[in-house]
Amino acid sequence: MSRMSFIEFKYGGFQKKLSRKPTHQLERQKSNVSSKTYQPNVEEMKWVFDKFDTNKDGKISKEEYKSALKVLGKGMAETEMAKAFSAIDTDGDGFVNFKEFTEMMRNMGEGVNANDIQSAFRVYDLDGDGKISAEELMKVLKKMGERCSLDSCRKMIRAVDADGDGLIDMNEFMTMMTRTMKPSK
Incomplete structure (x- = not known):
């Protein structure tokens, strides 16, 4: 990822x-x-999460994730994007909720x-x-x-x-x- x-x-x-x-x-x-x-605080992580969650349903879909990566200039192959998304979607429901998002942010490194x-x-x-x-x-x-x-x-x-x-x-x-x-x- x-x-x-x-x-x-x-x-x-x-x-x-x-x-x-x-x-x-x-x-x-x-x-x-x-x-x-x-380390960013919860409010800052929520701000970023909300930018990804473009339809404001409280979760990030694969399409929203893919769109956010494109905007950020982080183009990646479809298979690599799918693997990265699956790694973040720890409950396997096909969406990234705020808890999964914050875990990903905390696990990404030193802050x-x-x-x-x-x-x-x-x-x-x-x-x-x-x-x-x-x-x-x-x-x-x-x-x-x-x-x-x-x-x-x-x-x-x-x-x-x-x-x-x-x-x-x-x-x-x-x-x-x-x-x-x-x-x-």
């Missing part, structure tokens, strides 16, 4: 289209980023690591300057199908902006992304 991180579930469909190579600014910031891994978060940061850092502006945030959210005004994006930035420069740097992004996650032991 293809290994996929939690961050890839949330942002993976856009990484290929939007990611940039790390800049020197980002490279300097990496040294300040912890190498810990973090979210600093590299996953740095990749997600680069999705939003469109100009590659090592900072996320309200304008960049708005553009990415729009590409993800979310509606957000520039004023709302500025408010989101201010909520995370610890140093008051009106931008989000890697350290601020790391703090935001891991605020609700528990460090792995």
Whole structure:
């Protein structure tokens, strides 16, 4: 089965289209980023589950799973997809419920690591300057199908902006992304 991180579930469909190579600014910031891994909380896993469950029936069908993998750019052969789905569908009912989904997420490895978060940061850092502006945030959210005004994006930035420069740097992004996650032991 293809290994996929939690961050890839949330942002993976856009990484290929939007990611940039790390800049020197980002490279300097990496040294300040912890190498810990973090486990997503239940609310975050529920958010991802709900994105997969497109018909909102409380379970993920094979077709919904297949569609989600395509959106995330994780194309795989039909037989490989069927094997992966069967491995997740532990009760054999032909669907993945939230309990099976959370078990899969917990068994996938060490959780979210600093590299996953740095990749997600680069999705939003469109100009590659090592900072996320309200304008960049708005553009990415729009590409993800979310509606957000520039004023709302500025408010989101201010909520995370610890140093008051009106931008989000890697350290601020790391703090935001891991605020609700528990460090792995």
